[in-house]
Amino acid sequence: xxxxxxxxxxxxxxxxxxxxxxxxxxxxxxxxxxxxxxxxxxxxxxxxxxxxxxxxxxxxxxxxxxxxxxxxxxxxxxxxxxxxxxxxxxxxxxxxxxxxxxxxxxxxxxxxxxxxxxxxxxxxxxxxxxxxxxxxxxxxxxxxxxxxxxxxxxxxxxxxxxxxxxxxxxxxxxxxxxxxxxxxxxxxxxxxxxxxxxxxxxxxxxxxxxxxxxxxxxxxxxxxxxxxxxxxxxxxxxxxxxxxxxxxxxxxxxxxxxxxxxxxxxxxxxxxxxxxxxxxxxxxxxxxxx
Amino acid sequence: xxxxxxxxxxxxxxxxxxxxxxxxxxxxxxxxxxxxxxxxxxxxxxxxxxxxxxxxxxxxxxxxxxxxxxxxxxxxxxxxxxxxxxxxxxxxxxxxxxxxxxxxxxxxxxxxxxxxxxxxxxxxxxxxxxxxxxxxxxxxxxxxxxxxxxxxxxxxxxxxxxxxxxxxxxxxxxxxxxxxxxxxxxxxxxxxxxxxxxxxxxxxxxxxxxxxxxxxxxxxxxxxxxxxxxxxxxxxxxxxxxxxxxxxxxxxxxxxxxxxxxxxxxxxxxxxxxxxxxxxxxxxxxxxxxxxxxxxxxxxxxxxxxxxxxxxxxxxxxxxxxxxxxxxxxxx
Numbered sequence: 255x256x257x258x259x260x261x262x263x264x265x266x267x268x269x270x271x272x273x274x275x276x277x278x279x280x281x282x283x284x285x286x287x288x289x290x291x292x293x294x295x296x297x298x299x300x301x302x303x304x305x306x307x308x309x310x311x312x313x314x315x316x317x318x319x320x321x322x323x324x325x326x327x328x329x330x331x332x333x334x335x336x337x338x339x340x341x342x343x344x345x346x347x348x349x350x351x352x353x354x355x356x357x358x359x360x361x362x363x364x365x366x367x368x369x370x371x372x373x374x375x376x377x378x379x380x381x382x383x384x385x386x387x388x389x390x391x392x393x394x395x396x397x398x399x400x401x402x403x404x405x406x407x408x409x410x411x412x413x414x415x416x417x418x419x420x421x422x423x424x425x426x427x428x429x430x431x432x433x434x435x436x437x438x439x440x441x442x443x444x445x446x447x448x449x450x451x452x453x454x455x456x457x458x459x460x461x462x463x464x465x466x467x468x469x470x471x472x473x474x475x476x477x478x479x480x481x482x483x484x485x486x487x488x489x490x491x492x493x494x495x496x497x498x499x500x501x502x503x504x505x506x507x508x509x510x511x512x513x514x515x516x517x518x519x520x521x522x523x524x525x526x527x528x529x530x531x532x533x534x535x536x537x538x539x540x541x542x543x544x
Numbered sequence: 545x546x547x548x549x550x551x552x553x554x555x556x557x558x559x560x561x562x563x564x565x566x567x568x569x570x571x572x573x574x575x576x577x578x579x580x581x582x583x584x585x586x587x588x589x590x591x592x593x594x595x596x597x598x599x600x601x602x603x604x605x606x607x608x609x610x611x612x613x614x615x616x617x618x619x620x621x622x623x624x625x626x627x628x629x630x631x632x633x634x635x636x637x638x639x640x641x642x643x644x645x646x647x648x649x650x651x652x653x654x655x656x657x658x659x660x661x662x663x664x665x666x667x668x669x670x671x672x673x674x675x676x677x678x679x680x681x682x683x684x685x686x687x688x689x690x691x692x693x694x695x696x697x698x699x700x701x702x703x704x705x706x707x708x709x710x711x712x713x714x715x716x717x718x719x720x721x722x723x724x725x726x727x728x729x730x731x732x733x734x735x736x737x738x739x740x741x742x743x744x745x746x747x748x749x750x751x752x753x754x755x756x757x758x759x760x761x762x763x764x765x766x767x768x769x770x771x772x773x774x775x776x777x778x779x780x781x782x783x784x785x786x787x788x789x790x791x792x793x794x795x796x797x798x799x800x801x802x803x804x805x806x807x808x809x810x811x812x813x814x815x816x817x818x819x820x821x822x823x824x825x826x827x828x829x830x831x832x833x834x835x836x837x838x839x840x841x842x843x844x845x846x847x848x849x850x851x852x853x854x855x856x857x858x859x860x861x862x863x864x865x866x867x868x869x870x871x872x873x874x875x876x
Binding site: 361364478489519 | 608614616661662664665666667668669671672673675676677679680683684686687799800803806807810814840841842843844845846847848849850851853854855858
């Protein structure tokens, strides 16, 4: 009984760190699905691209950590703008199956390209000295990098929510999610809005992929292997919502960590069962409206 | 607008009455299968894999192309069948035909049970549910190492000769003929389902679910029936591959398998019964060729090709053929 509390704290801590990574990656997917109604299975590829770009900028070009992150985000945002214009835009409002296939094709392309350029081995991540090692908090020690991850996540989540609630752009996004036609009728340039939110979501995914390489290793099969996790976060949270995926990410992050700790023989089984149950109870997710 | 066709015209009635009759071109896949046996004796093992995978694609076509259920988890049933046949053969019951029946029954049961739960949802939520069901089964197989061998795969399968006579040989001759016969039976089953009133009501559900509700069709019941039949067929296909390869791995339940079978079917053409034959054959021969030349870039090219199909060649190969035929027959 005596070691129950430390275990609980440790689960909460690591679960929270994982949740931040999952949220950063998935929030863009949630907005894409809610706003454009687009089933973007290849969203994880943007996170993977962020991971590869950051590790390459750090390893091969010896950029400092922060600069490499910024560079990775920039590269992925630019790439996503091009892809949105060339591919995604053509399939807005198209059949679900077509979107699934197109993005599945993109996933396969990234698997091939990543193996070609980086080989099948996971890319090493080297956080700066400042963030490695442990930090003392009260009577307990926590890994510095994961603490940084949580702080980063909290800062970004706050920024994102404020941006959505307080800015003109955020208001336009909310309007378009609620009623696309009405938003167009009152003169919101939705095609520009789509491109911007798509790029923003991809940028966040790139950041999540680069920061979260410790949880989700940067390997060629990244986009396919982690797809279920990202989709679960979005589906359970409710697509189109910003807060829903956050709650879902917390749920997935902590349950996953807890079950790996308490009952490793069950693996991820419980998460899947939970997802199924939640989706039966609320088909549009916890915070989504049908 | 063209004038509405006269529904009482004898020509149209005749067309309806003979819609389900076998046509000459429907013998083509089978003639090709027989020819391939003699022309490519060195590739019969690959041929057997292709024939078994066609059955898998055909089962997917029944739910996707006819009932309109978009699924990313069809490997759940394929894998259930493969593991059922595999576990039987590894534990002292290697009789192949009864193995197939058991695999079909097990996969059908899984399809019925999960379908009864998840087919209440539609669209994206349903897509998620199919994905999660497959992920659950895959995790189950991964963790139950004592029965399934876990990540190492199921070892030590001993499949007996078919009817106690035809041994599975090294060249895949027996496997090829075995798979061809099972596919023939599966194809006849799917074909008669598709052209039956039940099959027509599935198409109705795909095209306009509200109207089907309105005319009193038991939509969910129909969907569940189609889903169960499709799951059983997918299970038989998985069992065929397990028995002929004498091995089952976790990949049988994986997302990649669900994804690639979808891709194969789309390349051939969805909802047209023969898309499965064309798509699987093209895909698997190309994969066999290209992955020996450059295994890394195979993924890249198939991905690019997929995007091309979605953007420019909707309806797959069969869709292109239909369009070409229409263009030729209409002199403009």
